[in-house]
Amino acid sequence: MGRFQAASSLLVLFAIVVNNGLSVPMESRESWDYVEVRDGAHMFWWLYYADSHSAHYQDLPLVMWLQGGPGGSGSGFGNFEEIGPLKRDLEPRKASWVQAASVLFVDNPVGTGFSYTERPDGYATDVATVASDMLVLLKHFFREKDEFQNVPFYIFSESYGGKMAAAISLELTKAIAQGTVKCNFAGVALGDSWISPLDSVMTWGPYLYTTSLLDDYGLADVNTAAEAVKQAVEEQQFSKATELWSVAETVVEQNTNGVNFYNILTQEPDEKSALSAGKDPIALQAQRHIGRLHSRTLSELMNGPIRKKLGIIPQNVTWGGQAEEVFTNMAGDFMKPVVDIVDLLLNAGVNVTIYNGQLDLIVDTMGQEMWVKRLQWKGLPSFNQLRWTPLDDPASPGITGAFYKSYKNFAFYWILKAGHMIPSDQGPMALQMLKMITQQD
Template sequence: MVVLLTTLVVVLNIISAYSSSWEFDVPVLPGYPGPLPFKLQTGYVGVGDEDERQLFYYLIESEGDPVRDPLLFWFPGGPGVSGFYALVCEIGPLKFDYEAFDEDLPSLVANPYSWTKFASVLFIDAPAGAGFSYATSENGYAVSDTIAAEHNYMFLRKWLLSHPSFIRNRFYLAGDSYGGKTVALLASEIIKGNEAGLEPQIRFQGYMIGNPVVDEDKDHNEQTPFAHRMGLISDEYFEMAKSSCGGEYVNPDPNNVECKYALQLVKECIQHINPQHILEPKCREYPVIQRLDNSTFGSKEQRPINFLLLPKQERHFCRANGYVLSALWANNSTVREALHVREGTVGDWIEFNHSIPYEHNVASAFEHHRLLSKKGLHVLVYSGDHDLSIPYMSTLKWIHRLNISVDEQWRPWMVDGQVGGYTEKYMNKKVFLTFATIKGGGHTAPEYMPKECFAMADRWLSSYPL
């Protein structure tokens, strides 16, 4: 009888732990020499009707004044991208030492341009199936734009209730790429929840989105004009496409032979260009090799590639090569133990999980942004100006459709005496919107131009003009 009761208590404790918040302070990480110079916490929060989705997060407290500094809730795009990507490749306090890699566990170094210098940042692996997040059943992985927004709001409310000291902080949503949708939908949920009196009441100040997806068709439609503006296609080809396609380059009339021919010419001009950054190499598809521990990755999306085994002097630059270090690091057992990842819940960690059964049931987030523009929020929209995948021209188009008056005309903004990009400010009684380009930035801007993006975010969050 005693044994039975003891077993029952253990089972109930496990169920309780897995269905509620699960959090740990992480003072050290494999690959980083010595104690971490910032406060890192990892954990899980259950969402869904029965907490069947367990979402993993990384919280890094502000290295400045965590009591007074804002809290950012960051979404790295995707959907299906791990928040760890943003932590080490974009705005977090760590990055991998690519140059020093020598077939051992990748080493981590400090990022001098971490946004945690002036804000606490909450990174999330969402939805279930991204990063270390998981579901307790196969059906738990099925999700859509709208369901993901509901789960993200549930996560946020539960997380704040278990971290009451952050409820007083100014709160901002932030993200890039598909975050243009994710952030807009979650912002709408927060506004509705606050207006309905749901607890906790969130001190929602606004949001920032970079290289944002808002409406894929409209965003991608600007790729042809952008390619022409950047000198990738000739005046003749562009005028031919413009006149024959009537400005519709993504979904043209299938019976329009002239348009089809013009778009084929355009495609031939840009098919070998890296859409993430038009000046960087377009990586070839990599051959599969074994992990450094001689086992193999089960997922095709991200496998270590043979460049890691080449002598350093023979490694040709390709930005995607560095992403492999994330997979090598995150799939190391000592790393998972340090992060307090629940054993047996996730197989291979991959940066971008394409296999999640995700329904894109919100074709355009423009209407959400339009309604949010009436809620008195502060908004920052920024674009790397060398991004072909989501050109800054498409972002400016939907901003203009918001019909907000221009408060400050287009001008350069400076970092250390150099042009960091160009900015324009829009304002009415209900919204304060800043648009900024990041000169030389790609998709997404903080990865390519960290110093400039650091200065931009610091100034904007401090209500200081860019």
């Protein structure tokens, strides 16, 4: 296979819309490609052009979606489980973000989804490498798709994707200033993002206690485990901190009878605890946080019909086949905060949005608010003086779906009744938020 192979055309999607008893094929313009970002390291991207009845795609923003994990696939999970035009069953998604923006899914870091490395040393081990790789891809993308160079470009992210998005945004800002990347970067949105891991871990106990998911004994156990993580972070022992983070999650599971870290109103299956016994802490974390992004049905879709449709996936590459290696190679980076990068973005005038789900545990809102209050951004005192504004849930008029605050180039959205994957839990609310952030309402 050559270094770059692309496909771009007006395609008939797999879904069929039934309209007044007639089958009508949905059409959408798409494009995809591979970019070799380092020797033997290949990243896959998939673009959906905006499909709006009221505006041309060049009059709407371009949104790049970055999945978490690390090792979660935007082309798979983000696309078919959250914001793409089709759901996993290939039925149309009513609240697809393609209605309001062109959407670029990138399987990031190298080894994620359909991205792959030919060499064992090709994986990223920190966000600096992740950002460097993405800059290579974006430079290529905006050169090949020069019609997007003047279109407002936003980076939206989820979970560990937010940590990577912050680092990528800072490097992109520098590259634009230097003239090495031509694009109209308009802002970054950090969804349930692993920006300050320790703040998340330290608030697990209080959050679970106030929601009646821990008793006094359980609170003491979880807080003790969290303190061990804190000590390792303070001593700059980040690999040890990652292992202790795994221990803390196990303590949470044991004391809550298996609460789901991604939505506290649900419970993990009983077999997960059995699988945990005797596992290496990092392997256990891969099981907990990568496995859920690679369900059997999604894997069958991606490695079956989607792979066939794309037509450029190398024969020896399996969607998700290197995901656990992506995760484990980043283990030394997990517990490192990037709050300082958010400060740099804000002080550079970059538009930054935080959005978080009310029912998320792994990156609970309490923890997000803690690091936000420590920002050195000069506008923070004025932001803190604001009262939040309620937003109606588009799916339930008259019912509050979210609250938000916005001051100058910083905004925070509190999304109600949503867990870690906000677009999956509250699709119409997430779509409205997208429109507000990209100034379409």
